[in-house]
Amino acid sequence: MNTLVPTLVLKRLLVAIITLVIVSFAVFFATSLLPGDTATILLGQAATPEAVAGLRKAMHLDDPAIFRFLRWLLGLLQGELGTSYANKMPVAALIGGRFVNTMKLAGITAVVSVPLALTVGITAAMLRGSAYDRIVTVLTIGVISVPEFMVATIAVLLFAVYLGWLPALSLANDVHSLADVLKIYAMPVITLTFGVSAQMIRMTRAAVIETLNTAYVEMALLKGASRSRLVLKHALPNALGPIVNAVALSLSYLIGGVIIVETIFNYPGIAKLMVDAVATRDLPLIQSCAMIFCLGYLILITAADIVAIVSNPRLR
Amino acid sequence: MDKIANWGKSDDARVEDAIRRGASRRELLQMMLAGGVAMSSGVALLSRATDAVAATPVSGGAFKAAGFSASTADTLDPAKASLSTDYVRCCALYNRLTQIDKAGATQMELAESIESADAKVWTVKLRKGVTFHDGKGLTADDVVFSLKRHLDPAVGSKVAKIAAQITGIKAVDKSTVEITLANPNADLPTILALHHFMIVADGTTDFSKGNGTGAFVLQSFEPGVRSTMAKNKNYWKSGAPHVDSFEFFAISDDNARVNALLSGDIHLAAAINPRSLRLLEGKKDFVLSKSSANNYTNLNMRLDMAPGNSKDFVEGMKYLVNREQILKSALRGLGDIGNDQPVFPGNIYRNNDLKPKPFDPEKAKFHFQKAGVLGQSIPVIASDAAGSSVDIAMILQATGANIGLKLDVQRVPPDGYWDNYWLKAPIHFGNINYRPTPDILFSLLYSSDAPWNESHYKSEKFDKLLVEARGMLDQAKRKEIYGEMQAMIAEEAGTIIPAYIAGVDALTAKLKGFEVNPLGGMMGYNMAEYVWLSA
Numbered sequence: 051m052n053t054l055v056p057t058l059v060l061k062r063l064l065v066a067i068i069t070l071v072i073v074s075f076a077v078f079f080a081t082s083l084l085p086g087d088t089a090t091i092l093l094g095q096a097a098t099p100e101a102v103a104g105l106r107k108a109m110h111l112d113d114p115a116i117f118r119f120l121r122w123l124l125g126l127l128q129g130e131l132g133t134s135y136a137n138k139m140p141v142a143a144l145i146g147g148r149f150v151n152t153m154k155l156a157g158i159t160a161v162v163s164v165p166l167a168l169t170v171g172i173t174a175a176m177l178r179g180s181a182y183d184r185i186v187t188v189l190t191i192g193v194i195s196v197p198e199f200m201v202a203t204i205a206v207l208l209f210a211v212y213l214g215w216l217p218a219l220s221l222a223n224d225v226h227s228l229a230d231v232l233k234i235y236a237m238p239v240i241t242l243t244f245g246v247s248a249q250m251i252r253m254t255r256a257a258v259i260e261t262l263n264t265a266y267v268e269m270a271l272l273k274g275a276s277r278s279r280l281v282l283k284h285a286l287p288n289a290l291g292p293i294v295n296a297v298a299l300s301l302s303y304l305i306g307g308v309i310i311v312e313t314i315f316n317y318p319g320i321a322k323l324m325v326d327a328v329a330t331r332d333l334p335l336i337q338s339c340a341m342i343f344c345l346g347y348l349i350l351i352t353a354a355d356i357v358a359i360v361s362n363p364r365l366r
Numbered sequence: 367m368d369k370i371a372n373w374g375k376s377d378d379a380r381v382e383d384a385i386r387r388g389a390s391r392r393e394l395l396q397m398m399l400a401g402g403v404a405m406s407s408g409v410a411l412l413s414r415a416t417d418a419v420a421a422t423p424v425s426g427g428a429f430k431a432a433g434f435s436a437s438t439a440d441t442l443d444p445a446k447a448s449l450s451t452d453y454v455r456c457c458a459l460y461n462r463l464t465q466i467d468k469a470g471a472t473q474m475e476l477a478e479s480i481e482s483a484d485a486k487v488w489t490v491k492l493r494k495g496v497t498f499h500d501g502k503g504l505t506a507d508d509v510v511f512s513l514k515r516h517l518d519p520a521v522g523s524k525v526a527k528i529a530a531q532i533t534g535i536k537a538v539d540k541s542t543v544e545i546t547l548a549n550p551n552a553d554l555p556t557i558l559a560l561h562h563f564m565i566v567a568d569g570t571t572d573f574s575k576g577n578g579t580g581a582f583v584l585q586s587f588e589p590g591v592r593s594t595m596a597k598n599k600n601y602w603k604s605g606a607p608h609v610d611s612f613e614f615f616a617i618s619d620d621n622a623r624v625n626a627l628l629s630g631d632i633h634l635a636a637a638i639n640p641r642s643l644r645l646l647e648g649k650k651d652f653v654l655s656k657s658s659a660n661n662y663t664n665l666n667m668r669l670d671m672a673p674g675n676s677k678d679f680v681e682g683m684k685y686l687v688n689r690e691q692i693l694k695s696a697l698r699g700l701g702d703i704g705n706d707q708p709v710f711p712g713n714i715y716r717n718n719d720l721k722p723k724p725f726d727p728e729k730a731k732f733h734f735q736k737a738g739v740l741g742q743s744i745p746v747i748a749s750d751a752a753g754s755s756v757d758i759a760m761i762l763q764a765t766g767a768n769i770g771l772k773l774d775v776q777r778v779p780p781d782g783y784w785d786n787y788w789l790k791a792p793i794h795f796g797n798i799n800y801r802p803t804p805d806i807l808f809s810l811l812y813s814s815d816a817p818w819n820e821s822h823y824k825s826e827k828f829d830k831l832l833v834e835a836r837g838m839l840d841q842a843k844r845k846e847i848y849g850e851m852q853a854m855i856a857e858e859a860g861t862i863i864p865a866y867i868a869g870v871d872a873l874t875a876k877l878k879g880f881e882v883n884p885l886g887g888m889m890g891y892n893m894a895e896y897v898w899l900s901a
Contacts, residue, residue: 084782090785101519104519134438136437136438136439137438137439137440137441137589139438139589144438144589147588148591203621203625206622206625206629207625210625210626210628210629210631211625211628211629214629214630217629217631218622218625218626218628218629218631219617219622219626219631219632221592221615223588223591223592313618313619313622314619314621314622315622316432316615316617316622316626318588318590318591318592322590323438323590326436326437326438326439326590327438328781329437329781330437330438330439332438332439335438
């Protein structure tokens with residue numbers, strides 16, 4: 051094995067780190083542009099100009115922005131996320147449980163949706179032009195076009211209100227047994243799976259079809275390879291890069307983009323936490339959440355790129 | 367005509383009734399156009415809530431309720447409580463010296479009596495045999511500590527301004543406290559019934575335990591997520607609470623909250639949007655409880671800026687407001703007609719003789735002509751932050767257009783509204799919650815130095831009357847002065863209060879003992895102590 055692959059991987063990691071620094075800069079300054087002032091929000095009805103000025107000073111809100119940024123970045127590097135403005139609790143403690151909840155939801159959704167999407171996508175590509183393929187295409191377009199809140203609301207009306215099979219709320223802290231997991235996660239996972247797997251199915255199908263059209267697959271066909279060998283042995287490894295990318299993109303959505311599902315099922319996840327934080331102008335909390343979303347996104351995309359590099363036979 | 371989706375039996379009845387009364391075709395059309403027609407639907411099923419009170423309480427059960435707002439800023443410190451969810455938790459964990467009952471009268475709670483000869487020096491006698499959750503007995507020191515906290519700027523109390531009139535507070539003996547005010551104020555017993563004046567244990571700095579004298583003991587509390595509590599077995603009020611445990615959280619999405627109630631996940635969903643009432647109509651397992659009118663959305667015209675600096679413009683606007691239509695369509699009938707002053711219906715000091723200005727477009731036009739504003743485009747700022755203000759603005763815009771007044775309604779995002787537009791824009795909307803005394807309302811909203819003087823109204827006479835009435839123990843005389851002040855506000859200030867808004871809580875028919883309270887929805891946020899679950 052030559053040194054090309056490790057070099058490329060290292061380069062890719064370096065790009066990720068530089069991106070993260072740029073993102074942190076953007077997050078910090080974008081949040082400081084939010085209208086409204088933390089000091090007046092904290093003091094509420096009791097706010098007098100003197101009290102506001104005093105609080106601003108005590109919270110270092112009147113320091114130059116670049117100082118505040120550097121202080122914040124230094125803290126982040128030491129794993130110090132700061133203290134919430136709104137309730138004086140450590141941000142890490144506030145995020146902790148909610149982040150775990152979001153990861154649980156994302157994890158279960160991934161376990162359900164990724165195998166499902168890959169199977170459907172690959173089989174649709176193999177049977178291109180068949181009735182099965184056409185049904186899959188129509189259904190995925192249909193599902194992509196239905197907004198999430200609609201799927202979620204209909205699911206609640208059907209399964210919770212009319213049939214009474216599942217609870218309308220997903221109180222993740224009430225999980226005591228496997229039956230609880232199934233009950234509590236069923237509806238949010240179904241809703242999310244609808245949204246993310248449709249994308250994955252389409253991209254997988256497209257990537258496999260593209261490789262099936264290449265000269266070396268045609269060669270394998272001429273050599274007499276069977277249809278499944280053709281796809282699994284010859285086409286799939288070459289389509290892996292784009293497929294993993296599609297999976298990573300879809301999954302990254304699960305970290306920050308599940309706000310609607312969290313709202314409708316009252317699921318205590320991190321996206322809702324960030325929306326709360328924006329409402330109270332709780333800058334340390336907003337910034338930490340934003341960084342977590344960016345970090346999750348970067349890790350997934352970088353991992354996908356590395357898989358693409360490593361799996362590329364031309365680099366071996 | 368398109369098929370009307372939002373039409374029910376009650377609407378049929380309403381139209382039939384109107385025809386019987388001899389309504390013209392034009393009136394009928396207007397009725398149908400008025401905000402989806404459904405004005406009377408909610409009110410029709412509200413009546414069923416009343417029979418909930420009659421039966422004998424049953425002990426036991428786990429009571430689950432959902433409010434409408436929560437955030438990571440949620441707190442168990444009563445001084446800092448600012449959202450309805452905070453009030454609900456604090457009411458379950460702590461007690462106050464006094465309480466407001468369903469008729470709006472002040473009752474004693476932790477205090478046995480609160481008395482004064484001059485309205486300046488007050489003696490509070492405490493109830494005996496009351497203990498905190500941690501077993502410590504209630505003493506005068508706890509009351510002194512709890513009240514003094516509000517005076518400390520470092521605490522950040524939400525009622526610091528109201529508490530500032532307390533200049534001296536000391537424990538006379540183990541169960542007597544003496545409170546001295548800067549100036550006489552006969553309202554002190556009522557003021558102490560505000561949620562923020564809950565009594566906490568002497569020396570408390572960590573409020574995460576919720577150690578109070580209240581009906582429930584805290585089990586868990588996660589800000590922005592939920593709180594769980596267990597019945598306080600040593601509660602000093604005999605026979606209360608009825609339920610074994612109380613779980614409270616917020617579901618901010620209106621539909622999700624109603625769905626959770628319908629599916630049986632919760633027993634009570636607070637503050638139902640009038641638009642969602644349809645979901646509950648005709649379902650016999652659920653009841654709706656209309657709370658007394660406890661907030662209002664008002665139109666503010668700053669008197670120190672154009673066009674509000676023209677008396678005729680303000681006058682004209684008061685005639686242009688179609689209060690009936692606003693109550694019927696924007697509020698779906700849930701409320702009372704307003705007469706442009708802030709004392710709520712049902713308050714003992716309300717001036718009920720003060721009639722709202724009639725809807726009279728011709729008179730309005732006359733005044734607008736005098737003010738020279740016809741033909742100009744006049745910006746009006748509305749936002750979802752002030753509930754129903756967008757709907758009210760649209761109604762005003764439409765009525766204004768009929769007489770040539772061009773109102774340019776600008777809908778701005780709720781996020782940051784109170785900081786950036788409220789009190790600032792020349793014409794904008796506000797939303798004010800219930801306050802138990804005229805003195806609080808007037809000093810907050812209309813005196814010359816009021817922090818929330820929405821229309822920048824200034825009157826020396828008004829300021830003088832305010833101080834005069836404050837120290838008066840003679841209630842009849844006070845009522846007279848407050849009545850005069852209400853007339854002054856309605857006539858002179860630049861605020862239009864078209865209607866007082868009532869909230870609606872939805873509950874399962876199994877939940878009994880639920881009443882309405884003027885302090886707000888969810889029984890003045892104090893329901894957990896009183897309700898019970900029937901089998």
